[in-house]
């Protein structure tokens with residue numbers, strides 16, 4: 654089947670935006686935030702994506718992220734996701750970064766309109782990288798204030814983003830507002846971790862605000878090296894349960910024990926060194942990085958009139974697809 658041309662998607666895009674979208678695949682909205690922490694978060698993500706867009710490791714990360722996405726949102730297999738996306742004619746990748754997931758959606762569902770939005774400079778880079786996909790459009794802007802028509806998006810995907818927005822509850826309400834009746838909103842939340850790690854993360858993130866990008870890159874290198882050296886020890890031990898600190902008992906590799914309970918020092922040799930460094934950069938550099946308990950997520954979903962279609966939990970996150978009832 655021949656894919657429709659870009660112009661075929663413009664009327665649907667105009668309905669979502671409530672304005673004439675022009676003819677290009679990049680629509681500049683706003684790139685600045687009035688909130689200092691959000692602006693700092695945008696700046697560090699612009700820095701991160703500018704650096705990572707050139708990385709030879711990025712295809713490996715994208716492949717891992719796509720496999721993970723299928724687990725996080727209960728699709729299980731790419732064919733199941735493809736069938737779902739084809740039934741949803743307007744798809745929004747909220748906080749799309751370099752746009753590889755938006756591009757994936759656009760390729761799997763060539764007759765659906767896919768829109769990616771990011772507050773960092775990555776939105777423009779994404780538009781350049783994926784200009785060949787006629788059903789894919791990018792905007793630079795704040796997903797907490799999309800300006801989209803209410804109920805205009807059949808599938809909203811907000812993967813690994815909401816905790817970086819200025820007020821995650823308000824962002825969630827905005828994304829629920831634009832989700833169509835009978836549509837779905839997929840969202841990922843960082844989970845709260847053990848108390849020492851939570852305390853260190855909050856304290857340290859404030860400290861990182863005063864560091865230059867060069868200093869944060871150097872720190873991220875050091876944390877990666879620490880993670881690598883600890884995992885090379887290949888030592889595991891039995892930790893007791895320490896409920897007051899949120900430390901769960903069990904057999905741990907030393908690096909994993911430190912990682913989950915005290916300090917993010919990510920190291921994954923399969924993904925590569927650069928990806929591990931970027932992952933550590935991504936953790937301590939943004940000022941905005943809220944964590945949620947399961948109860949907080951469930952309350953937020955219910956408060957916005959959504960029903961849980963799928964719910965998934967891992968040590969690091971809660972994620973799910975939340976459905977708006979038919980009108």
Ligand SMILES: C[S@@+](CC[C@H](N)C(=O)[O-])C[C@H]1O[C@@H](n2cnc3c(N)ncnc32)[C@H](O)[C@@H]1O
Pocket residue numbers: 691694695698699718747748749750751754770771772773775794795796797811812813814817818819935
């Ligand atoms: C960890 S990255 C995830 C990117 C992508 N969703 C993925 O799964 O690879 C978080 C992204 O959220 C974006 N972001 C943070 N706050 C935002 C906001 N208020 N509006 C739009 N994007 C935002 C950042 O610029 C960054 O690209």
